[in-house]
Amino acid sequence: MNSLYYQKRLSRNIGDKFFTSLSVICALIAILPLIFLVTYILIKGGSQITPELFTLEPNPPGDDLDAGGINPALIGTLIITTIASIIAIPVGVGGGIYLAEYSKGGAFSRFIRFGVNVLAGVPSIIAGVFIYALIVSTKILFGSMYSGLAGGMALSILMLPTVIKTTDEGLKLVPNELRYASLGVGASMYTTILKVTLPSAFRSIATGVVLGIARAAGETAPLIFTALFSYYYITGFGDLFYEMGSLAVLIYNFALEPYDAQNKLAWAASFILVLSILSVNIFSRILTAFTEKTKRV
């Protein structure tokens, strides 16, 4: 009689309740520290923001209360990520074009795709070690050792797999009809790629590349012994060949200082770094969601 109704006491229903609450607990344990982390960074870092922060040099650590600003590190991060992008984007997009448009799934392209995945898994500090051995210790760049240029090269190694992957996958999503149409009206292969397939995959490639740049901007490990750190303003082109500060290394160095003023500077730099990385991520997410919606219609 009663067996048609839901019975609370049944062992399977008790077990179900138990596991459901277990997964809720898991989710809470996983998410609460993360929420706490983000709000803490935003509040603690945000309260340190002043106009001088963006214009002054950081003072060398000492027990004076005035730590100065983070101008050189901010500019340095922009320069180093720009160098990395200048190297990684052409190489990555070109490589992705080969994989998606020319290769026919043979051994070479399979090897390259495998290599892309392996390179993506190489620890970021190894990229720094590699550039140190290749460029810093050999002084191959006009006799300069630690330099912003070397730091940019180390970061470009980390960006490269992301750029290739997004280009490859973005191009694969372009329908083949477009290619046939273009080739059919007599366009050559490179015109087809440059005028038809690349433009129609542009948005997805650009999103992936921008996310890759955002990730690279926060990388520290490859920079600590390639670009090192600098307390001084970046004044000209020649500074590329000398030690260059960056927000990430500034956070690392100043977090380990025993002085409160330096620690506060590290929090302020974290705020700027996290806010810019998160906003790039959120913006690209909204953009992707928006384009997906319009495509469906």
Add this chain to the structure above:
Amino acid sequence: MEEKLTLFKNRKRFGIEKNIDIIFKNTALVLSSFVAIILLGIILVVFFQSFESFSRYGLKFLVTSEWNPVKDEYGAFTAIYGTLVTSFLSLLITIPLGVGTAIFITEDFVPKVFREIIGSFVELLAAIPSVVLGLWAIFVMEPFFRDFFVFLHNFFGWIPLFSTEPTGRNSLLAILILVVMLLPIVTSIARDSLNQVPKKLRNAAYGIGASRWKTIFSVILPAALSGIMAGVLLALGRAMGETMAVTMIIGNSNSFSWSLLSPGYTISSMLANQFGEADGSQVSSLFYAAFVLMILSLVVNIFAQWLVKKFSLKY
């Protein structure tokens, strides 16, 4: 008629255009092979730089723990042990939490909007730079757990893992910050593989009378297992190579201890600490340690890729 024929004649492709086409293709080919060149370059450069230390210590380097630049004696056991222990223990905590969270997100316990918000929030956290996590660990996590560590030591001090008096930064904190870093990776990959399990399988299980969790444990999780495993392996590779957050919180001490409450070392934190100021045979030994780290993460990564290929869903 004549006119038309000349038109066709004019449509012949110019030699220059053909050449551009060939140049374009070959440029793309060269650019794509850069990946292989860089990868081989990294392996070769790190190996040859470590050659001096390799020929001097051989495999003894891996099992001795003396690291003494003054006496010029090097052995990386403490760092290798630290790398393995922190990454495996952090995974041990992360897997149930991450998979549990992924199940919570993919089941319909709460409305879809909430689940999507939670899911994308977790993914956003993967974007936070590890150096910022390290800063947070130093100033928030360490004071927060201080009393708890004292408690651990007082009550479980007889276990070798908790046998030392907690003093500030230690390996257990490094494990905890690694958990925070790995959770987004494991959760989002587990969620994706759970979502890929076809609805039919779930409906079939419900249809023959399985309860929700019976379905999850006997049908959905086994079907998603390969994807979850691959995600776990990727997370393991990330944990081994993770540098900044760990370096900032692990305490950086080369004296070996079984206890998680004492300061430790990992290969990557050793590199971060010493590379800038090292000279002589210390550099070569550091390259040797870097080589070990690279091989470890390469093996884990290649195994993960193999796993995905071998056991990818066949429905």
